[in-house]
Amino acid sequence: MEVSLLLNVKGLRFPLDRKYYTKNGAHLWLKQEGNLVKIGMDAFAAEMLGFLTFLSVTKRHVKSEEAIGSLESSKFISKFYSPISGKIIAVNDQVLSNPRKINDSPYDSWVLAMKPDNKVYEGKYIIEESDEILRWISKEIKRLKSD
Amino acid sequence: MKLFNLGELNWRQTQLVYHALAYENIESLVLYSSRDSYMCVGLHQNPREELDLDYCTKNNIGIFRREIGGGAVLLDKNQVFYSLILNRRNPIVPYAPESFFRKFLNPVIEAYHEIGITANFNPLCDLVVKRKKISGNGGGEIGECKVLSGNILLDFDYGRMANSVLLPEILQERFLDLIQKNLTTVKRELGFIPSKEEICSILATKFSNLLGPMLKGRIDTKINKKIMELDKQYSSDTWLYQRGTKQIGREIKICEGVFLFHIILNHQKGSVEITFEIEDDRVKKVIFSDNFSLSNIDHNKLEEQIIDLKYNKDELVNKIIMIIKNHGGIIVA
Numbered sequence: 001m002e003v004s005l006l007l008n009v010k011g012l013r014f015p016l017d018r019k020y021y022t023k024n025g026a027h028l029w030l031k032q033e034g035n036l037v038k039i040g041m042d043a044f045a046a047e048m049l050g051f052l053t054f055l056s057v058t059k060r061h062v063k064s065e066e067a068i069g070s071l072e073s074s075k076f077i078s079k080f081y082s083p084i085s086g087k088i089i090a091v092n093d094q095v096l097s098n099p100r101k102i103n104d105s106p107y108d109s110w111v112l113a114m115k116p117d118n119k120v121y122e123g124k125y126i127i128e129e130s131d132e133i134l135r136w137i138s139k140e141i142k143r144l145k146s147d
Numbered sequence: 148m149k150l151f152n153l154g155e156l157n158w159r160q161t162q163l164v165y166h167a168l169a170y171e172n173i174e175s176l177v178l179y180s181s182r183d184s185y186m187c188v189g190l191h192q193n194p195r196e197e198l199d200l201d202y203c204t205k206n207n208i209g210i211f212r213r214e215i216g217g218g219a220v221l222l223d224k225n226q227v228f229y230s231l232i233l234n235r236r237n238p239i240v241p242y243a244p245e246s247f248f249r250k251f252l253n254p255v256i257e258a259y260h261e262i263g264i265t266a267n268f269n270p271l272c273d274l275v276v277k278r279k280k281i282s283g284n285g286g287g288e289i290g291e292c293k294v295l296s297g298n299i300l301l302d303f304d305y306g307r308m309a310n311s312v313l314l315p316e317i318l319q320e321r322f323l324d325l326i327q328k329n330l331t332t333v334k335r336e337l338g339f340i341p342s343k344e345e346i347c348s349i350l351a352t353k354f355s356n357l358l359g360p361m362l363k364g365r366i367d368t369k370i371n372k373k374i375m376e377l378d379k380q381y382s383s384d385t386w387l388y389q390r391g392t393k394q395i396g397r398e399i400k401i402c403e404g405v406f407l408f409h410i411i412l413n414h415q416k417g418s419v420e421i422t423f424e425i426e427d428d429r430v431k432k433v434i435f436s437d438n439f440s441l442s443n444i445d446h447n448k449l450e451e452q453i454i455d456l457k458y459n460k461d462e463l464v465n466k467i468i469m470i471i472k473n474h475g476g477i478i479v480a
Contacts, residue, residue, distance in 0.1 A: 024235075025242060048243045050271065054191035056392050070190060074271040075216040076244035077190050077287030096392040098461050147246035 007130050009137040012043040015107055016128070021083035022136050023065070023125040028083050029107065030126070036089060037121070038110040039082075044140055046106040049073040052099035055080075057112050061087045064123075068112075071099065083126060086116035149364030150355075152347055153179040158209045159378060161222070162187065164366070165230035165296055166214060166381075167373035169289035174237065175364055176354050177230040178347040184223040184304075185209035186311050189216050189285065195388055196397070199313045208311055212387050215296055217285030218400045221311055225302035225332075227346045229255065231295040231354070239358070240293055247286060248272035251295045254353035255282060258299070261349050264336045272297075273403045279331040280402040299350075300332045301340045312399070317436055318407060318422055325401045325424075395460045404428050410464060414471060421467060425458045 005016040014020070018031040020042060027045035031038045046052075050073045057069035062082045069080040090113040095101050101109045127133060153164065161181045168175050186208055188194050194210050197219045203210060208221075222228070231251055233240050241247045252268055259266035259274065259281070266282065269275040274282035274297075284297030309323040334340050355361055366374075380386055396410035406425040411418055420436035433450045449470055456463065 050243075050245060054392065054394075056191060072189070072191050072216045074244040074248070075189075075285045076247065076272075077214065077216045078244075079288050093392075097394055100459070100461070144242050147241035147243055147250075 005130075007133055009134060010141055012047060012137065012141075013107070014042065014133050014137065016130055016133075018107075019126050019128040020133060020136070021126055023081070023083075025140070026081055026083065026125075027140075030083060030121070031110075033113075035115060036113045037084065037086070037116050038113050040095075040110040041102050041106055043106050044137060046103045048144060049076075049078070050103075052102050055096050055099040055102075055111065057088070057091050057096070059088045059091060059112075062114075080111075082114075084114065084116050084121045085118070086114040088112050088114050148358055148361045149173060149175040150351055150361035151175055151177040151179075151364040151366070152351065153177065153366075154343075155180050155182045155224070157181070158183040158185040158222070159211065159381075160374070161228060162211045162213055163374045163377050163381070164370075165232060165294060166289055166377050167370050168230075169232045169292040169294050170377070171370060171373055172234060172291045173232065173364075173370070174234055174292070175232050176351070176358070176361060177228075177232070178350055179228050180226060180343055181222055181224055181228070183207070183209065184221065184307065185211055186219055187211045187213055187222050188219045190214050190287065191216075191392075192219060193388055193390055194219075197313055198311055202310050206307070206310075208307075210387065211381065212389070213285070213296075214289050215285040215287035215294055217283065219312060220283055221304065221308040222298065223304065223307075225304070225340075226298040226300055227343050227350070228296065228298050229350055229354075230297075232289075232292050233294075234291055235288060235293045236291075244286065245270055245272075247293065248284060248295065251357075252282075252284060252297070254350065254357050255297065255299070257353045257356075258346065258349045261353075262333070262337070262341055262346065264333065269403050271403060275402075276331055276336055279329055281331050281333070281336070299346060300330070301343075301346075302334045303330060303332050305330070314399070315409060315420070315422070315436070317420075317434060318399075318409065321422075321424075321434070322399065322401075322407065325405065325407070329402045329405055395464055398460070406458065408458070408460060408463065410467070412464075412467065412471070419467070419471065423453070423458075423463060428458045430454055430456045430458060430463070 007014040018029045021028040027042045052073045054072040062068050064085045067079045068082045095109045158181045266274045272284040273280045286295045399407040408423040411420045422434040424432035
């Protein structure tokens with residue numbers, strides 16, 4: 001059985017077996033599996049957006065920060081931006097046909113699998129250390145409360 | 148911040164103008180109405196699956212697929228439209244969709260109050276009077292902006308709406324009943340319709356109270372160029388009929404919390420066609436089609452197991468599949 005450490009911030013869970021993409025409220029997680037990176041949405045996004053009703057992503061080669069799809073929740077369309085450059089090899093049809101799975105179980109509901117252009121993907125907006133995640137999420141919760 | 152008080156536009160312009168302003172990153176409020184009727188579907192909808200295209204063509208009802216959220220809706224001259232366009236990094240723009248709608252629909256609620264209608268916010272983004280929807284809204288990110296777009300329903304052609312939506316035959320009458328029951332209008336509430344100019348003037352004042360003074364906007368060459376560019380893009384079949392992700396069953400939303408969820412499941416003896424009526428996010432009624440052919444399933448008993456369940460498409464479908472399996476049926480793809 002795989003056991004991974006978990007950061008709990010005010011009831012929101014953040015497994016520490018993956019990285020997080022933080023730019024402009026993106027709230028995506030990235031998990032390396034073999035030579036692919038699986039990408040999904042984190043618990044903060046699942047909570048903040050409300051029930052997801054549609055999610056659309058297309059398989060192709062994408063650049064970091066490029067809009068690769070759209071998602072709909074609460075009758076509001078948000079863009080889905082790629083955290084890294086690479087080729088989208090697979091999309092999770094089960095999640096795309098019922099995106100509410102992300103609300104129910106964000107870390108089991110990967111959205112797409114990508115073969116990254118660079119083996120090492122890092123940058124200002126990709127974090128993985130628990131103290132960085134804690135700082136980021138605390139700031140995001142504060143921002144949400146001030147709405 | 149600019150105010151575009153545009154009066155009546157042709158139906159395509161009513162959609163193109165706010166998309167163009169958002170792509171041009173012009174923070175603005177747009178007030179306007181449409182000369183003609185059209186059906187407008189949400190970004191993730193395909194008109195072929197949502198609309199009766201033959202009826203729309205025969206009745207000169209245009210079709211537009213917008214870049215913001217929500218479902219298929221009939222838009223026409225008996226409505227006043229408002230669109231608010233704000234840069235997504237503007238600090239006054241809330242983070243969460245619900246807060247975004249709550250904050251920027253407040254001026255619309257105040258406008259309703261001023262004309263004598265006690266409308267309230269009903270999350271996610273409906274405005275209601277005594278639980279009946281009186282304003283539909285949607286939102287989304289377009290270019291660098293976040294956009295809210297909605298309407299004040301002065302009057303509404305329920306029959307035209309019901310005819311324009313693609314529905315299984317067994318649901319046509321029920322859909323009409325439900326929209327008549329759950330949608331109200333200014334005319335129904337007041338007994339008369341105030342002038343569109345008066346409503347636009349009240350809306351402009353209420354939005355200015357929240358957002359500060361606004362300068363008069365003019366559709367200049369740059370905006371016009373963008374409008375023409377988008378018109379070409381949105382008119383193409385590639386855009387209009389772009390296939391979204393296939394969803395489980397078909398969900399037809401009436402207003403917040405009220406849906407029809409229709410599903411056809413094939414099994415070895417035929418097919419099971421079931422519609423769930425959802426109210427307050429719970430199953431209130433189950434409608435079986437005539438071709439419900441697993442005769443050893445007692446409809447009443449099945450209904451007992453489904454009624455009052457919380458609305459979750461996946462769980463409802465799995466429950467039905469389990470019941471059919473328990474009666475010796477096999478679901479086939």
